Amino acid sequence: MSAPLLALHGVQKRFGGLAVTDDVSLDIAPAEIHAVIGPNGAGKTTLINEISGVLKVDAGRILFGGQDITALSMPRRARLGLARSFQITSVVNAFSALENTALAVQARSGSSFRFLRPAATERALNEAAMSALEQVGLAARAETPAGAMSHGEKRQLELAIALATEPRLLLLDEPLAGAGPEETERLIGILRGLKSRYTIVLVEHDMQAVFALADRISVLVYGRVIATGTPDAIRANPEVRAAYLGEDEGAEAMPC
Amino acid sequence: MLPAVRAEAPAILLLAALAAAPFLGFGEGYMLTLLARAMILAMAAVSLSLLVGGAGLVSMGHAAMMGFGAYAVVILDDMGVTDAAIVLPTAIAAAGAFALATGAIAIRTSGVHFIMITLAFGQMAFFTASSLAGYGGDDGYTLYSRSDVLGLRLLDDRLAFHFICVGALALTWLLGRLLLASRFGRVLRAAKGNPLRAQALGFDPFPYRLTAYVIAGAMGGAAGFLFANATEFVAPAYISWQRSGELLFMVILGGVAGLHGALIGALGFVLLEEWLSHQWEHWRILFGVLLILAVLFLPNGLSGIPAQLARVARR
Ligand SMILES: Nc1ncnc2c1ncn2[C@@H]1O[C@H](COP(=O)(O)OP(=O)(O)O)[C@@H](O)[C@H]1O
Numbered sequence A: 001m002s003a004p005l006l007a008l009h010g011v012q013k014r015f016g017g018l019a020v021t022d023d024v025s026l027d028i029a030p031a032e033i034h035a036v037i038g039p040n041g042a043g044k045t046t047l048i049n050e051i052s053g054v055l056k057v058d059a060g061r062i063l064f065g066g067q068d069i070t071a072l073s074m075p076r077r078a079r080l081g082l083a084r085s086f087q088i089t090s091v092v093n094a095f096s097a098l099e100n101t102a103l104a105v106q107a108r109s110g111s112s113f114r115f116l117r118p119a120a121t122e123r124a125l126n127e128a129a130m131s132a133l134e135q136v137g138l139a140a141r142a143e144t145p146a147g148a149m150s151h152g153e154k155r156q157l158e159l160a161i162a163l164a165t166e167p168r169l170l171l172l173d174e175p176l177a178g179a180g181p182e183e184t185e186r187l188i189g190i191l192r193g194l195k196s197r198y199t200i201v202l203v204e205h206d207m208q209a210v211f212a213l214a215d216r217i218s219v220l221v222y223g224r225v226i227a228t229g230t231p232d233a234i235r236a237n238p239e240v241r242a243a244y245l246g247e248d249e250g251a252e253a254m255p256c
Numbered sequence B: 001m002l003p004a005v006r007a008e009a010p011a012i013l014l015l016a017a018l019a020a021a022p023f024l025g026f027g028e029g030y031m032l033t034l035l036a037r038a039m040i041l042a043m044a045a046v047s048l049s050l051l052v053g054g055a056g057l058v059s060m061g062h063a064a065m066m067g068f069g070a071y072a073v074v075i076l077d078d079m080g081v082t083d084a085a086i087v088l089p090t091a092i093a094a095a096g097a098f099a100l101a102t103g104a105i106a107i108r109t110s111g112v113h114f115i116m117i118t119l120a121f122g123q124m125a126f127f128t129a130s131s132l133a134g135y136g137g138d139d140g141y142t143l144y145s146r147s148d149v150l151g152l153r154l155l156d157d158r159l160a161f162h163f164i165c166v167g168a169l170a171l172t173w174l175l176g177r178l179l180l181a182s183r184f185g186r187v188l189r190a191a192k193g194n195p196l197r198a199q200a201l202g203f204d205p206f207p208y209r210l211t212a213y214v215i216a217g218a219m220g221g222a223a224g225f226l227f228a229n230a231t232e233f234v235a236p237a238y239i240s241w242q243r244s245g246e247l248l249f250m251v252i253l254g255g256v257a258g259l260h261g262a263l264i265g266a267l268g269f270v271l272l273e274e275w276l277s278h279q280w281e282h283w284r285i286l287f288g289v290l291l292i293l294a295v296l297f298l299p300n301g302l303s304g305i306p307a308q309l310a311r312v313a314r315r
């Protein structure tokens, strides 16, 4: 494996007495889709929060492109090329889909300390934003206020925003959560299109999607990574099967 | 670009009406004095609206920005400096510097804490002004003369002063509009609507908010310069927390959805206050009741009434 783009070394996080991230070490290789799966409450969102900088880790180190980012703020990490989507949609509701996405383009296109020219008239920003919206199939909804969009559309927008930043690493926290069957199809199609162009950490409950998309999978249970490997290796892993069989819905969710 | 023009129409119409007012029967001294006061307070309200509506920074100390501008006029007047080319930039710089120093601390807080800390800084400015014995202390200071413009006694001419106020108000509004629509304003608005999203995209809200605070403070300083010249008198009362509260009230009364709300709110507030005070000696009670009703029944302020009516009509 080439040098990892993202490396976690012994990352720990406790909430009160509860270890939510328990000595997690992970390497994410360039251009791989690395899925993180696990039952509800396993600490998947917490892990994404630690990588993106929403949460400070209690112990351990996070390296991104060889640089120690453990102490950096979320905006600093974002500027290094770490983009994320949120499990619970987090867009600017007062902005149109286009302005939400153009803001993301703006983040990587020079200084935002520009005071007089209306940003909405900057063609370069709008064109890049439109192409991100097209990628997720929202071009026709560009002028719609995000707050007025359906849940599924917001999931698509969330992805368009992340793509528009042209990230080096994409952290996706359940991008399919709450999307209808048709939107799920479309989103999986989009993610497949990103494969090998982007490095992606994918947290997802939809096992069909995970096994179809992931190059490698890590299984998180009670804050611990109990297994990491290819989809085939994970499917065959007895420990993983035991952890999932202990869970009601997990048994069916795990495709065999 | 048609919808954009429509969005700006209320402010442009209002500014045009103010410019035309002297020729529409509002040309006597009393009326011009009142309009000047309303327009200058509207300038301060528009700059405050930039913070409240644009950045989500609800300041309860904005009168201090006007105070710095006004006291710059006083202190320079005392030194014999009355040229607007020196006095105005000084007023703007003094208010901007105060905004920078206090904003750097206040903007680290949010919500109620931000309100309280801006109130506290405003009170500090108020007590400082009260203790300036050389400039009249509590009693205030009467200007020797209005500032002159490149040697001309331009501000002494009532009509000229009126148009200067219209122009200053229009400029403040226009600058605010441009700021909010710019890249900078987009980040500011995003950080207000969803700070987590802004940060996840790489924008640390702090420098954007602080810059907005300084710009709004500088605009408040310019309003203070005009206010001192309008009344030819400056007192600590100009910086009182009541004045800050009034400015905030004008902003909320007008509505924060656009800067024109503050324009409407300030003009409505000052004119209503003046009119009521001539109707009844206990007018303040009525004024208070009207303001409460406005807040209760106009969630988007006076500027939101057309949209509100349209919504009712559709039902
Ligand atoms: N801010 C917090 N404070 C306290 N406990 C938290 C916090 N965030 C998450 N938790 C707890 O941490 C555990 C893991 O949560 P989370 O990371 O959201 O799990 P997942 O995304 O895998 O479903 C849960 O038990 C949750 O209740």
Ligand SMILES: [Mg+2]
Pocket: A044, A045, A046, A087
């Ligand atoms: Mg989660």
